[in-house]
Amino acid sequence: MIVLHRFLAIIGTLWFAFITFETSADASPSEQQCGNLNESQVKNGQRITELDEHPWIARIEFTDSQGDREHLCIGALINTRHVVTAAHCLDNADRDVSAVVLGDWDSSNNITERDCNPQGLCAPPPQRIELKSLAMHPDYTIHKVDNDIAVIKLARNAEISEYVQPICLPTAEEVSTGTADTALQVSGFVRPNRRNITKRIKMPFEKVRTEECQKKDRDNRIANSNICGSTEFNPMSGSALIEAHGEPRRFHLVGVAAAGFNSEPSLHLHTNVRLHLNWILQNSKM
Template sequence: MSRFLNYISVLFNGIVLFQLITLNGEGALAQQSQLPRECGKLNEKLFYNGRSITALNEYPWLGLLGFKEPNYPISYNCVAVLISQRYVVVPAHCITDKNADALSVIFGDWRVDNNIHLRDCDRTQCAPPPKVYYLEEVVPHFQFVESHLDNDIGLAKVKENVQFSDYIQPICLPPANERDDQYIGQRLEIAGYPFKYRPDFDVNSFRMKTLTHMTSFEYCQAGLTEQERTELNMSTKQMCGFVLGGKALISGSAVMGVNLIDGKPNSFYLMGILTFGEIQNGLVDLDSPTWFQRVSPYRDLILQNMT
């Protein structure tokens, strides 16, 4: 663990890792004010259309985290989820790779095999070209350990304010009173970008969405050996479910809950981020659960680290 911390401090100029701190009422309100007034845009018509490719402006909080390895071009292998003008939520394992530096986030990218300087278009409209924002710092959870699933969450801060539009917008954080078990038995939306398991794989390169049938933590854990449970160091801060087939999505893809007002869907909130799942030839393994890091247990910690 000390070697991991030393690596982070050298690589990122001694950034401050997630720390548990206590805020008074005024401090808590100040942190809350970092959040946007509007978030989690939900178009009910799109919510029910059953398609696997998103609309151009659907899930506008999804970004692609750019990595740079020596002697290689930038690659985009993780999703970054926009929660404010300066901050994104990412899996911790995506920002602690000793062989690659997280450098930037692309927002507004619908077709990922298209040149990022060109506009993406569907049959009826075109979006502006994607926007690249460079990172100021990355902040993995201070208790995250590589090869473990627990606490696989972090923040990344961009150097300048993200300019919101119809195609780039933040998602809401979970409500403060979200119950630990309220997702069990639900079929929830998950959205992100497809996993490309080899360079010549003919992958559907659009931003994608599907459903995941959420199960209890105990049910998913029962399918693992005692050794696997020990090695992965799981906890109820995670949740799992069975993704309903199709192309596998990359780490950080967002599983989303829905805020209701007067019994009607009003907005999406970030319930969890994809951290681990079995993949066969680029497809979801239907017999194995996909694991997500829940965001609700870290809600206050996220707010405290948004400065």
């Protein structure tokens, strides 16, 4: 039997990741670029990103009734004021979403500290921005892995820099050909307590037919609309499924990590962003 869970408990075979799981700073949103891509970083074969790689990744902060804060989910910055994440991350009676942290590369550090790479290069301290409002997809339900997408509106604009930038939203039509140049990746952080990997990661995503995930789902909770595939490790909920294409090539957000099976390599599901593009645009107006 598949059981929906909260926080880091693993029950049954399917986990729901929440628990589990070039522009100037003063440029206007219309002038800002998105999905900036460095070809040498794309092809370096590393699992840990560089400091300025995938700078749209956000860590979502939750605060409980005692005032204790935890970062339990991931999101993707799509413009200076909005972050896309999984709806089930926000569907929690025990903790409230209190802020979003941008530009954080190493989750083991205090968010007030600068992150530095082994060569001694350091990024500015992360930006902690409180939220203004939340929008969960109206057709989301915790009883089915479907429409699992949400938009967080920030209380103020993110400061765009080399280390904090938005990712592009996708075109309405799928463009991936499965070649190395358009290969899918998962960008975000690895689920805690599974691997001692605290830095921002990128992992190749091997897409499979959604039926492969549905075969493992005896409770029939996986919708046909989900993108099914596998990565080396389990990503945290809300981690970004991204694709590089266009001229010049840029990264586009095509999926949001929603649920998966407790295994490594990790077989998991992403909400298909293309199917919800109009809803995201309506809820992310500046």
